[in-house]
Amino acid sequence: xxxxxxxxxxxxxxxxxxxxxxxxxxxxxxxxxxxxxxxxxxxxxxxxxxxxxxxxxxxxxxxxxxxxxxxxxxxxxxxxxxxxxxxxxxxxxxxxxxxxxxxxxxxxxxxxxxxxxxxxxxxxxxxxxxxxxxxxxxxxxxxxxxxxxxxxxxx
Numbered sequence: 001x002x003x004x005x006x007x008x009x010x011x012x013x014x015x016x017x018x019x020x021x022x023x024x025x026x027x028x029x030x031x032x033x034x035x036x037x038x039x040x041x042x043x044x045x046x047x048x049x050x051x052x053x054x055x056x057x058x059x060x061x062x063x064x065x066x067x068x069x070x071x072x073x074x075x076x077x078x079x080x081x082x083x084x085x086x087x088x089x090x091x092x093x094x095x096x097x098x099x100x101x102x103x104x105x106x107x108x109x110x111x112x113x114x115x116x117x118x119x120x121x122x123x124x125x126x127x128x129x130x131x132x133x134x135x136x137x138x139x140x141x142x143x144x145x146x147x148x149x150x151x152x153x154x155x
Contacts (some may be wrong), residue, residue: 021127089109089113092105092109093106093109095110096108
C-alpha cells in the first residue's frame with residue numbers, strides 16, 4: 001500500500017453549506033442569550049473597526065506616496081527655476097557690464113536681488129503672523145471633558 005492517494009479514485013464530496021443550514025436572524029435571536037448576542041455585536045464592531053482602520057492606513061499610504069512624488073517633482077522644478085534665475089542674473093550682469101563696467105553692474109544686480117528678497121521677506125513675515133493655528137479645534141477640545149461630567153458636578 002502506498003502513502004500517496006490513488007489519483008483514479010474520486011475524493012468524497014464535501015457538503016456545501018446551504019442557506020437553510022444556518023438559522024435566520026430571528027431564530028438566532030429567539031434561542032441565543034443576551035450575552036451571546038452582545039458578544040457577537042461586539043465582535044462584529046471590532047472587526048468593522050479593524051477593517052476601517054486598515055482601509056484608512058492604505059488610503060493614507062497611497063496619498064503619502066503621491067504627495068511625496070509630487071513634492072519631489074516640485075523640488076526639481078524649483079531647482080530648475082533657481083538655475084534659470086541665476087543664469088539670467090549672470091547674463092544681466094554681463095550685459096550691463098558693457099554699459100557701466102563689470103564691478104558696478106554686479107552691484108546693481110545684487111541691489112535688485114536684495115530689494116526682491118526684502119519684499120518677499122516682508123510679505124512672508126506678514127503671512128506667518130496671520131496664522132492662527134486651530135482655534136475652533138482647541139475650543140472644542142476644551143469643552144469635551146464637560147460633556148462627561150454630571151450636571152452640577154465639578155472636578
